[in-house]
Amino acid sequence: MSAEYKNGGLLPSEVSSEMRQSDSSREDVGLDEKEENFKERENWTGKLDFVLSCVGFAVGLGNIWRFPYLCYASGGGAFLFPYIVFLAVCGLPLFFLETSYGQFASLSPITVWRLCPLFKGIGYGMVIISGIVCVYYNIIITWTFYYLFASMRATLPWSTCGNWWNTPQCTDQDIIYNATSPNASDSNGTSVRTASEEFWEYNVLERSSGLENFGGLRWPLFGCLCLAWFIVFLCLCKGVKSSGKVVYVTATFPYLVLSILLIRGLTLRGAMHGIKWYLVPQWEKLASFKVWGDAATQIFFSVGMAWGSLITLASYNKFNNNVFRDAMIVPCINCFTSVFAGLVIFSVLGFMSQSTGVPIEKVVTQGPGLIFIVYPEAVAKMPISHFWAILFFLMIFTIGLDSQFGMFETMTSAFVDEYPGFLRKKKVLFTAFMCFVEFCIGIPMVYEGGIYLLTLMDWYSSCFSLMLLSLTECLVISWIYGVDRFTKDIELMIGFRPSTYWKLMWKYFTPAIVLFIWTFSLNQLQRVKLDKYSYPDWAIVLGWGFALCSVIPVPICATVAICQEKSGTILQKILKLIQPAANFGPSQAKDKERYLASLNEFDWLRLRAVKAGLDWRTYKHMQTTSSNKMTIDDPLTTTVNMAPYGPQEVENKNLEPSAPVVDPPAYGVWLTNGNGSAPGIDINGAAVMNADSKAESESKC
Numbered sequence: 001m002s003a004e005y006k007n008g009g010l011l012p013s014e015v016s017s018e019m020r021q022s023d024s025s026r027e028d029v030g031l032d033e034k035e036e037n038f039k040e041r042e043n044w045t046g047k048l049d050f051v052l053s054c055v056g057f058a059v060g061l062g063n064i065w066r067f068p069y070l071c072y073a074s075g076g077g078a079f080l081f082p083y084i085v086f087l088a089v090c091g092l093p094l095f096f097l098e099t100s101y102g103q104f105a106s107l108s109p110i111t112v113w114r115l116c117p118l119f120k121g122i123g124y125g126m127v128i129i130s131g132i133v134c135v136y137y138n139i140i141i142t143w144t145f146y147y148l149f150a151s152m153r154a155t156l157p158w159s160t161c162g163n164w165w166n167t168p169q170c171t172d173q174d175i176i177y178n179a180t181s182p183n184a185s186d187s188n189g190t191s192v193r194t195a196s197e198e199f200w201e202y203n204v205l206e207r208s209s210g211l212e213n214f215g216g217l218r219w220p221l222f223g224c225l226c227l228a229w230f231i232v233f234l235c236l237c238k239g240v241k242s243s244g245k246v247v248y249v250t251a252t253f254p255y256l257v258l259s260i261l262l263i264r265g266l267t268l269r270g271a272m273h274g275i276k277w278y279l280v281p282q283w284e285k286l287a288s289f290k291v292w293g294d295a296a297t298q299i300f301f302s303v304g305m306a307w308g309s310l311i312t313l314a315s316y317n318k319f320n321n322n323v324f325r326d327a328m329i330v331p332c333i334n335c336f337t338s339v340f341a342g343l344v345i346f347s348v349l350g351f352m353s354q355s356t357g358v359p360i361e362k363v364v365t366q367g368p369g370l371i372f373i374v375y376p377e378a379v380a381k382m383p384i385s386h387f388w389a390i391l392f393f394l395m396i397f398t399i400g401l402d403s404q405f406g407m408f409e410t411m412t413s414a415f416v417d418e419y420p421g422f423l424r425k426k427k428v429l430f431t432a433f434m435c436f437v438e439f440c441i442g443i444p445m446v447y448e449g450g451i452y453l454l455t456l457m458d459w460y461s462s463c464f465s466l467m468l469l470s471l472t473e474c475l476v477i478s479w480i481y482g483v484d485r486f487t488k489d490i491e492l493m494i495g496f497r498p499s500t501y502w503k504l505m506w507k508y509f510t511p512a513i514v515l516f517i518w519t520f521s522l523n524q525l526q527r528v529k530l531d532k533y534s535y536p537d538w539a540i541v542l543g544w545g546f547a548l549c550s551v552i553p554v555p556i557c558a559t560v561a562i563c564q565e566k567s568g569t570i571l572q573k574i575l576k577l578i579q580p581a582a583n584f585g586p587s588q589a590k591d592k593e594r595y596l597a598s599l600n601e602f603d604w605l606r607l608r609a610v611k612a613g614l615d616w617r618t619y620k621h622m623q624t625t626s627s628n629k630m631t632i633d634d635p636l637t638t639t640v641n642m643a644p645y646g647p648q649e650v651e652n653k654n655l656e657p658s659a660p661v662v663d664p665p666a667y668g669v670w671l672t673n674g675n676g677s678a679p680g681i682d683i684n685g686a687a688v689m690n691a692d693s694k695a696e697s698e699s700k701c
Contacts, residue, residue, distance in 0.1 A: 072346070095305065095327050105586070106586065109311045130307050133307075207451055225446050232405075271348075293520035300517050309410045320494070349374070455530045467514055558577075568615070
């Protein structure tokens with residue numbers, strides 16, 4: 001084989017020189033100047049913008065209010081073993097996969113599915129999930145603002161009874177209970193409620209009796225909601241150019257606050273008692289199936305797969321960014337943050353247990369109750385309580401805001417990339433419009449009954465749909481697009497090909513783990529509840545509507561795409577739609593030229609088939625059947641001299657190739673037509689595959 005051939009094509013320099021000779025050739029491979037200008041997108045301006053943005057997105061409220069409780073309830077330090085195992089076999093592979101193809105194509109979740117147009121609905125599903133979660137995530141930021149402003153009063157309002165919102169059952173004595181069980185009792189057996197819980201229930205929420213009695217609008221919360229969306233708009237109005245600067249503060253500030261709170265917590269009486277409960281291993285609990293299921297589920301939700309945000313954030317990277325390095329760093333930082341946050345939480349819970357004489361297992365809780373009831377109660381007992389309260393809620397605000405950045409940017413970028421001609425130059429206006437739409441959708445959640453709607457959305461919206469989207473995404477890329485082709489794409493970006501470990505993960509082990517997580521989640525899914533309130537049947541139906549609305553686009557988009565194909569049988573249409581689109585690839589011309597040069601014979605067969613409007617099997621059959629020569633209709637053999645772009649090709653019309661003829665690879669004869677054409681070349685000049693390429697193509701399709 002001649003030295004000019006590399007990975008099935010010529011060297012990038014030779015490809016580049018030939019491609020510039022013909023405008024029509026650039027159009028046929030998707031490199032026309034008009035399209036290049038159309039695809040201009042922002043890039044991260046700093047070296048750490050992408051990493052900090054991913055850390056900010058991945059490190060969410062679940063790291064604070066869910067992981068510490070899971071770790072405590074699932075064997076303490078022993079829980080870290082299954083947690084790390086699932087990080088290696090599920091978290092890291094999926095994070096690497098999403099960031100890789102997002103960076104490669106420089107496109108957001110919808111448009112990036114040019115790599116397999118039949119499954120474009122996966123991208124729509126990701127955007128829908130992000131849109132739904134954006135709505136109620138900003139409600140949590142709204143509550144945080146309310147507490148932050150309340151922390152600036154002369155007396156912390158959740159530290160005392162005797163306020164207008166308190167009931168006769170309120171007590172500000174040292175009575176602490178599990179916030180998930182609202183019926184604590186004093187020494188006389190009288191049912192009591194803490195001041196912090198009554199502040200949450202009757203001041204912040206003014207909670208109504210249920211969805212049937214939705215109540216009125218909470219105007220203070222409405223004002224905080226306006227402020228929350230205004231801040232989101234200011235941070236994202238200029239896209240990654242503005243958010244890339246903000247994350248240097250919002251992604252690092254929580255670690256500063258956590259460190260300060262940990263130092264303060266360790267000085268409290270009983271802190272080591274709480275940390276002991278948190279970390280001392282209970283190895284016998286590893287025999288429980290639920291512990292392993294909880295570890296897998298926590299990894300899946302914590303790292304942030306299938307939201308579309310990782311794809312979006314990676315799409316703003318430069319093509320040669322070392323995405324492998326970043327994909328190893330971010331999930332590890334995320335897991336470290338979870339463990340670190342647990343030390344902060346349990347040092348304070350140990351102090352509460354020691355100071356009140358209540359066992360720690362009755363103090364610990366998870367979810368909003370931890371950061372809006374239990375932790376504020378603990379802060380109120382510290383010296384300089386106002387300072388610690390402000391610091392804590394500022395941390396919660398920055399953690400929530402970072403996650404909101406990733407999800408909201410996913411929505412806006414998805415539509416801008418899908419309709420660049422209309423929206424690219426109006427992104428600021430479009431961002432303002434989307435903020436307003438999401439704000440309006442969130443208004444019902446600041447009514448007195450809003451907490452019931454928020455709980456319903458949170459319970460169902462991403463309970464199992466995320467796993468289905470992630471499973472489909474992994475299978476499509478590894479089995480249909482081809483894991484070998486995918487690793488070649490990664491090699492183009494970072495200079496080396498991922499090891500066999502990643503291929504095995506993407507093809508076999510990671511999909512199996514995701515399927516396990518999905519099955520486990522369905523098995524654990526119960527009817528939604530909020531304290532003692534029982535949701536009506538119509539609300540359950542609405543909840544399942546939230547769950548299914550992000551999955552339905554997958555079959556709908558596939559059906560629409562098949563119906564829009566004008567010719568061929570159903571099977572031929574499907575085979576055509578699972579091929580990468582002709583305009584799939586790197587966004588920049590120089591990178592796309594390198595990509596084209598890396599294509600092997602089978603990849604070129606697929607590209608030719610797409611340009612001819614056929615699936616590759618039909619195209620191969622027409623090329624090898626003597627009665628159906630495509631010397632006129634094949635756009636890659638008649639309008640373009642493709643010799644510089646792939647394996648040696650000479651046309652049937654005595655058209656001399658513009659590049660020097662080089663020794664062709666040692667092709668086999670499985671695609672030849674038996675008409676006496678030169679070895680490896682059919683009668684129309686179309687390159688054919690050798691035995692290795694045949695085996696590779698059969699494994700792909």
